[in-house]
Amino acid sequence: MLVGGVIAGIFPFGDPVVEARPLARKAGQQVTFNRDIAPIIFHSCAICHHPGEAAPFPLLTYSDVKKHARQIAEVTRLRIMPPWLPEPQELKFADEMRLPDARIDLIQKWVEQGEAEGDPADLPPQPKFVEGWRLGTPDLILKAEKPLVLPPEGTDKYWNFIFHVPIDGTRWVKAVEIRPGDKRYVHHANILIDRTGSSRKREAEPGAGFGGMEIRIESQVFEPDSHLLFWKPGTVPYVEPEGMALGLDKGTDLILNTHLQPSGKQEIIEPSIGLYFTPHPATKLPMLLQLENDAKLDIPAGQKDFTVTDEFTLPVDVNLLAIYPHAHYLAQDIQAFATLPDRTRKTLIHISNWNLNWQAVYRYTEPVMLPKNTTVTLHYAYDNSDQNPLNPNHPPARVTGGNRSSDEMCHLWLQVLPVNFDPEQGDPRMLLQEALARHDVNNNPADFEAHYNLAAMLQARGKLEEAMQEYQAALGLQPDDPVANNGMGSALLSEGQADKAMPYLVAALKTRPDYFDAHYNLGNALASRNDFEGAAQQFRLALQSQPNDANAEANLGGALAEMGRFDEAKLHLERALQIDPHHSLARENLEELQREMKQR
Amino acid sequence: MFPHSLTAAELTAYYVKAYELMARGRSAIRASGLLAATLLVSLWLASVSQAQSAFDLAGRSVNPIAAASGKVVVLVFLRSDCPISNRYAPVIQKISAQFASDTSFWLVYPDRDESSQAVRKYVQDYGYHLPALRDPNHALVKLAQVQVTPEVAVFDRNHQLVYDGRIDNWYQDLARVRPAPTTHELADAIRAALTGKPVPKTDVRGVGCYISDLE
Numbered sequence: 027m028l029v030g031g032v033i034a035g036i037f038p039f040g041d042p043v044v045e046a047r048p049l050a051r052k053a054g055q056q057v058t059f060n061r062d063i064a065p066i067i068f069h070s071c072a073i074c075h076h077p078g079e080a081a082p083f084p085l086l087t088y089s090d091v092k093k094h095a096r097q098i099a100e101v102t103r104l105r106i107m108p109p110w111l112p113e114p115q116e117l118k119f120a121d122e123m124r125l126p127d128a129r130i131d132l133i134q135k136w137v138e139q140g141e142a143e144g145d146p147a148d149l150p151p152q153p154k155f156v157e158g159w160r161l162g163t164p165d166l167i168l169k170a171e172k173p174l175v176l177p178p179e180g181t182d183k184y185w186n187f188i189f190h191v192p193i194d195g196t197r198w199v200k201a202v203e204i205r206p207g208d209k210r211y212v213h214h215a216n217i218l219i220d221r222t223g224s225s226r227k228r229e230a231e232p233g234a235g236f237g238g239m240e241i242r243i244e245s246q247v248f249e250p251d252s253h254l255l256f257w258k259p260g261t262v263p264y265v266e267p268e269g270m271a272l273g274l275d276k277g278t279d280l281i282l283n284t285h286l287q288p289s290g291k292q293e294i295i296e297p298s299i300g301l302y303f304t305p306h307p308a309t310k311l312p313m314l315l316q317l318e319n320d321a322k323l324d325i326p327a328g329q330k331d332f333t334v335t336d337e338f339t340l341p342v343d344v345n346l347l348a349i350y351p352h353a354h355y356l357a358q359d360i361q362a363f364a365t366l367p368d369r370t371r372k373t374l375i376h377i378s379n380w381n382l383n384w385q386a387v388y389r390y391t392e393p394v395m396l397p398k399n400t401t402v403t404l405h406y407a408y409d410n411s412d413q414n415p416l417n418p419n420h421p422p423a424r425v426t427g428g429n430r431s432s433d434e435m436c437h438l439w440l441q442v443l444p445v446n447f448d449p450e451q452g453d454p455r456m457l458l459q460e461a462l463a464r465h466d467v468n469n470n471p472a473d474f475e476a477h478y479n480l481a482a483m484l485q486a487r488g489k490l491e492e493a494m495q496e497y498q499a500a501l502g503l504q505p506d507d508p509v510a511n512n513g514m515g516s517a518l519l520s521e522g523q524a525d526k527a528m529p530y531l532v533a534a535l536k537t538r539p540d541y542f543d544a545h546y547n548l549g550n551a552l553a554s555r556n557d558f559e560g561a562a563q564q565f566r567l568a569l570q571s572q573p574n575d576a577n578a579e580a581n582l583g584g585a586l587a588e589m590g591r592f593d594e595a596k597l598h599l600e601r602a603l604q605i606d607p608h609h610s611l612a613r614e615n616l617e618e619l620q621r622e623m624k625q626r
Numbered sequence: 627m628f629p630h631s632l633t634a635a636e637l638t639a640y641y642v643k644a645y646e647l648m649a650r651g652r653s654a655i656r657a658s659g660l661l662a663a664t665l666l667v668s669l670w671l672a673s674v675s676q677a678q679s680a681f682d683l684a685g686r687s688v689n690p691i692a693a694a695s696g697k698v699v700v701l702v703f704l705r706s707d708c709p710i711s712n713r714y715a716p717v718i719q720k721i722s723a724q725f726a727s728d729t730s731f732w733l734v735y736p737d738r739d740e741s742s743q744a745v746r747k748y749v750q751d752y753g754y755h756l757p758a759l760r761d762p763n764h765a766l767v768k769l770a771q772v773q774v775t776p777e778v779a780v781f782d783r784n785h786q787l788v789y790d791g792r793i794d795n796w797y798q799d800l801a802r803v804r805p806a807p808t809t810h811e812l813a814d815a816i817r818a819a820l821t822g823k824p825v826p827k828t829d830v831r832g833v834g835c836y837i838s839d840l841e
Binding site: 083290 | 707708709712714716739751753800801802803805808836839
């Protein structure tokens with residue numbers, strides 16, 4: 027049974043019993059496992075170092091720990107273990123795995139003094155771990171259609187599994203558990219939501235999955251991602267508070283993007299995902315802001331200290347909930363900070379020894395209030411010299427931004443929740459999206475998509491003049507693009523300029539003959555010029571590519587009525603109402619038509 | 627070269643014993659002396675062979691150095707709970723195949739808690755076709771002067787240790803691994819040993835998991 031928060035019996039991070047134990051001791055007192063070391067190991071190591079988890083050996087007993095004592099002393103001293111990249115900072119992260127200096131010292135002393143076991147009475151109880159799904163049986167379990175066979179050797183492998191979500195309508199997800207398969211060989215995994223089934227086209231055969239380190243999902247105009255669904259060793263699934271559930275619609279696919287490392291023998295990787303539903307729909311709508319400046323990534327071969335910065339100013343008040351920096355193998359020092367309107371500065375994250383293997387999503391213990399006009403700055407430093415052992419190129423080569431592991435990236439994801447807004451004034455996420463789209467155009471003036479996305483955003487917000495400027499800019503870069511041509515045409519049409527709209531719509535259809543939107547828009551353009559025969563033809567073509575569209579049926583009915591073909595018109599208007607009983611235009615036109623037909 | 631396990635204290639004990647024997651009866655001095663000397667030598671020989679001994683998976687005592695007749699001997703120290711040792715399996719297989727005709731490769735498991743059965747399973751899982759030894763007394767560990775798995779030791783045709791250390795520089799440290807190694811110390815050492823050339827000197831140790839209970 028799923029209970030919100032921590033279930034008794036699950037071993038949580040931040041065990042209060044361990045935290046309360048005093049670390050002060052008399053000078054010269056011997057460090058013992060039972061009294062001093064076991065609490066540290068149980069709190070910070072056992073979560074991964076127990077059977078079935080990511081670590082190669084357990085650390086649950088004195089004998090376990092003594093066997094690896096010298097190793098433990100070294101990896102903790104070098105802060106290789108526990109894996110925790112961020113520097114300590116004022117804004118604290120949940121589930122922080124960083125070992126305090128005092129505990130590292132204790133471990134060193136224990137080994138120096140000969141690894142004494144100590145008094146059995148001092149030993150705390152061994153942590154208990156939940157077997158199987160950590161939050162209990164999920165409401166819906168999704169299994170990979172085909173497992174991946176990971177070969178014995180080779181460089182890191184990136185593989186994407188597609189999970190179809192068999193739901194009949196919109197469901198609200200309050201928690202997701204990612205079970206990557208064998209945790210010893212999966213370095214990390216994250217879920218992307220594909221609402222249009224576009225990723226399936228990338229599979230060689232259905233269910234096979236597909237390769238690729240970074241994947242982009244084609245999305246509809248305004249459906250911003252809202253949650254960071256991520257797994258790394260030690261991740262405990264997070265239960266969203268009420269009102270913050272993730273909505274999944276019918277027909278959605280979840281793409282599990284995994285980073286794998288060959289183990290020396292063949293392994294079978296068979297992930298699954300557990301979904302936990304809530305009846306409470308989302309009342310708060312968080313949003314993922316992606317800051318990136320890949321355009322600036324052109325790192326000469328051998329350059330040791332190449333930096334990229336970027337700045338973004340928030341157009342609304344937000345609470346910052348989580349942060350996810352991302353780069354590839356050359357990044358070294360990653361920093362992000364916020365400068366508030368009152369000039370105070372907050373470090374959002376600082377990683378001084380970036381390691382792609384240990385990338386993670388970091389959730390703040392308390393949401394960070396960032397008022398409108400706060401500037402978020404990112405500052406990433408890269409090492410493309412031969413002294414960087416992780417350099418994918420040997421000898422070093424020029425590296426630019428891109429999706430492959432040999433490319434580089436400069437990304438920062440922020441999960442934000444707009445606050446202090448008036449819902450009457452519109453969706454604050456659209457303001458954020460527009461600001462991001464403008465920012466993207468500023469950073470990438472020669473990028474077609476940046477201009478197109480901004481144009482679409484502006485059009486959605488009713489800023490038609492500006493939208494058309496951006497469509498023009500996009501078309502300047504790719505004159506034949508059907509979507510940009512259609513966008514420009516529809517914007518002109520909205521302004522009542524049917525004559526000017528038509529060439530663009532015709533151009534869109536030249537490149538993509540079965541483009542529903544362009545046929546529909548062209549139909550409307552022709553109708554507004556009283557060319558009802560032409561309009562009817564366009565609406566028919568539109569319906570060929572998308573049969574069950576109430577608008578197209580209604581408009582076809584209207585055009586036929588204007589041509590005096592009343593019986594046909596009635597047919598289509600009725601069909602429109604069949605598809606959508608609330609279609610007011612169809613109803614009005616049908617009533618009008620029926621009056622007209624009575625008169626004749 | 628004295629085997630490491632015969633300490634100075636033990637040697638002194640033997641000399642003291644010999645002296646006591648001599649002191650008991652002057653008439654038997656010569657005989658005792660000879661006996662003592664023989665005793666010492668045979669004890670030394672026994673401890674040498676025991677010190678260089680590990681055990682095959684049937685529990686029999688095996689000396690991989692002595693067993694080699696004119697071949698270069700390579701000992702590869704591994705442990706089954708070491709992911710770096712595991713990742714090296716294809717590499718070790720390739721190198722052993724490359725030099726198969728003139729070298730004798732042995733997989734050596736120094737961890738006291740690894741049973742013959744566990745080692746047998748490991749060898750099978752990782753597709754090895756090399757003989758495996760358990761070394762719970764760390765006889766070979768001490769001989770080879772290794773501290774970490776995976777590390778290797780190369781003995782030339784005269785049974786001299788000519789290289790001990792890492793296989794290559796694939797791992798920079800426990801947190802960072804190269805896309806591919808750029809140095810190949812084991813292969814270089816084998817080639818040098820086969821042709822009787824001096825092996826390039828290097829102090830670089832392996833990156834991996836410390837052998838437990840090292841003395």
